[in-house]
Amino acid sequence: MSGLNLKKGVSQSRDPVIAARELHAAIGQPDTSLAIFFCSADLDREALAAELRRLFGATPLIGCTTAGEITPLGYLDGSITGVSLASPRLVALTHRTDDLASFRFSEGERSARELLTRFRHRYPPRGADDTFGLLLIDGLSNQEESFVSALSRGLGEVRLFGGSAADGTRFGETFVYHEGSSTETRRSSRWSRPTSRSRCSRPSTSRLRKRRWWSPRRARASGS
Secondary structure, eight states: OOOOEEEEEEEEEEEHHHHHHHHHHHHTTTOSSSEEEEEOOTTTTTHHHHHHHHHHSSSSSSEEOOSSSETEEEEEESOEEEEOOOEETEEEEEEEOOHHHHGOOOHHHHHHHHHHHHHHHOOOOOOOTTTTEEEEEOOTTTTTHHHHHHHHHTTSSSSEEEEEBBBBBBBBBBEEETTTTTEEETTOOOSSSSSEEEEEEETTTTTOOOOOOOOSSSSOOOOO
């Protein structure tokens, strides 16, 4: 896409405040349409979320914990890495789904249709392939396949991409971040059951709707 500004970066600091500041310094840019990050579960998530919220403000930002990060410096473990996209032709709409433990297929399908309708109402389509979806989902939910199936049914021809949040190889707790808040799932207690974050994004002359089709596996990706 012409006119697309992409910035990527990484911080290896174990201090969550410094890590957030270094990431923002690397990927922050005016009029960001969408920013995504992936980070180690070893970072203090509350402190990290608070500093990211302060730095990025109203910028659409999503992210999750990983089982290792693919960064501009190569594969790392214990870092935070991310990417930002800025273009007047790229627009994004985000949605968060909680309580995956009681997820129902019909509700997921309806939610996807409602999100797609809302998105297309705000940003009328210009072509069949100008919209895509990106999904970040709790890696301990055991709901990835069912949730993706429901979303795919509701989204029709819109392509879906994504992956599952992880916590290294501990399989104990995962975190997903959505525009100012971090949600947690613990395998042992499950007292908080977030979450999937689905994001519909699109450049307005090419309607991309971000959704990722994936087989459930721990998220290990990012701004490289």
